[in-house]
Amino acid sequence: MASSVAGVLSEADALIEQGQWQQALDLLAESNREQPRASLQQGMLDLRLRAGRERPGRPPAAALAAPVQPPGLARGEIPEIPVTELSAQRLYDAIHGCGAAIVRQLVDTERSAQLRELVDRVVAAREQPDRAPPREDAAAWYARSAEVRGAPARFFASPGESVSASSSIWVADSPRVACELLDLYASLGLPDLLQAYFGEPARLSVKKWVLRKIAPDNVAEAGWHQDGRFLGEDIQTVNMWLALSDCGGAAPAPGLDIVVNGQREIYPTGTAGAVFDWTVGPELVATVAAECGVAQPRFAAGDALFFDHYNLHRTAFAPHHTAVRYAIESWFFAASTAPLKQQPILL
Numbered sequence: 218m219a220s221s222v223a224g225v226l227s228e229a230d231a232l233i234e235q236g237q238w239q240q241a242l243d244l245l246a247e248s249n250r251e252q253p254r255a256s257l258q259q260g261m262l263d264l265r266l267r268a269g270r271e272r273p274g275r276p277p278a279a280a281l282a283a284p285v286q287p288p289g290l291a292r293g294e295i296p297e298i299p300v301t302e303l304s305a306q307r308l309y310d311a312i313h314g315c316g317a318a319i320v321r322q323l324v325d326t327e328r329s330a331q332l333r334e335l336v337d338r339v340v341a342a343r344e345q346p347d348r349a350p351p352r353e354d355a356a357a358w359y360a361r362s363a364e365v366r367g368a369p370a371r372f373f374a375s376p377g378e379s380v381s382a383s384s385s386i387w388v389a390d391s392p393r394v395a396c397e398l399l400d401l402y403a404s405l406g407l408p409d410l411l412q413a414y415f416g417e418p419a420r421l422s423v424k425k426w427v428l429r430k431i432a433p434d435n436v437a438e439a440g441w442h443q444d445g446r447f448l449g450e451d452i453q454t455v456n457m458w459l460a461l462s463d464c465g466g467a468a469p470a471p472g473l474d475i476v477v478n479g480q481r482e483i484y485p486t487g488t489a490g491a492v493f494d495w496t497v498g499p500e501l502v503a504t505v506a507a508e509c510g511v512a513q514p515r516f517a518a519g520d521a522l523f524f525d526h527y528n529l530h531r532t533a534f535a536p537h538h539t540a541v542r543y544a545i546e547s548w549f550f551a552a553s554t555a556p557l558k559q560q561p562i563l564l
């Protein structure tokens with residue numbers, strides 16, 4: 218017989234009062250494995266949000282060797298790291314040398330298909346709440362935590378559409394999916410990998426952990442941007458952009474366009490022909506890209522692209538796009554410098 222949710226939650230609270238966050242999380246996770254319940258999933262996420270607000274001191278820099286440019290690459294080519302060789306040093310060399318790394322089939326085809334379904338369920342729960350399963354149906358598909366501050370994530374619905382073609386939804390707004398993804402990241406060894414990369418534990422965040430379902434937008438240019446423009450520079454980050462559709466290059470769904478360089482500066486925005494004040498103008502991008510090239514990689518579902526806040530990129534758009542693209546964007550931050558504005562979440 219599974220224990221009552223109230224009982225488990227109060228036991229977890231007692232552990233937290235003694236500063237035993239990890240034990241409290243383990244208790245909730247074990248109870249949820251026994252019998253998955255929305256309130257337990259919500260409880261786990263709330264706890265991670267509360268713990269994320271505690272800021273550890275800044276440790277000495279990570280013990281990684283100075284980055285070495287991966288050899289043998291053509292201009293505009295993003296280095297690929299075989300999944301069996303993925304390490305903090307290889308990732309560091311690729312991101313600091315070339316701006317990004319691709320890890321093919323980090324997630325297998327079956328799991329990526331499941332994740333795609335999860336995204337659709339969250340989108341449906343958000344857009345058609347009356348059709349979503351009730352709150353205690355072993356799944357909090359869409360529920361805003363009391364620990365989350367601010368307006369919901371951007372949400373694109375064209376006037377007159379009952380279901381929008383494109384959605385961007387905070388993972389933190391779906392405790393069910395947040396728990397599934399945290400399990401996935403643990404099974405991929407990401408917490409240890411990122412700890413080695415940053416020299417300290419990694420955090421996720423409310424605002425930069427996003428489920429994306431993007432409709433082809435053949436004409437409207439999405440802006441070239443660096444996430445460091447919003448996130449700041451005195452931070453350490455790694456974004457894992459996980460494709461859940463066949464996309465990019467000649468595929469029918471839009472991928473990403475990426476400037477392939479390892480430079481560590483934030484370019485001016487709103488100039489050189491930029492459409493928005495937060496985007497880098499196409500003329501400036503052309504100048505930068507003349508030296509290093511732009512990649513438009515083809516991704517299969519389950520392929521991951523890793524980059525950080527200095528990378529210059531945009532959502533691809535092209536006349537041949539006809540299909541919706543699914544992806545999950547997970548920005549990881551070194552705990553001691555994770556921007557509080559992004560609402561850090563314990564990994």
Ligand SMILES: O=C(O)CCC(=O)C(=O)O
Binds near residue numbers: 456472473531533546
């Ligand atoms: O998914 C996209 O099209 C945009 C992703 C992006 O800008 C990011 O992950 O920083």
Ligand SMILES: [Fe+2]
Binds near residue numbers: 442
């Ligand atoms: Fe971005």
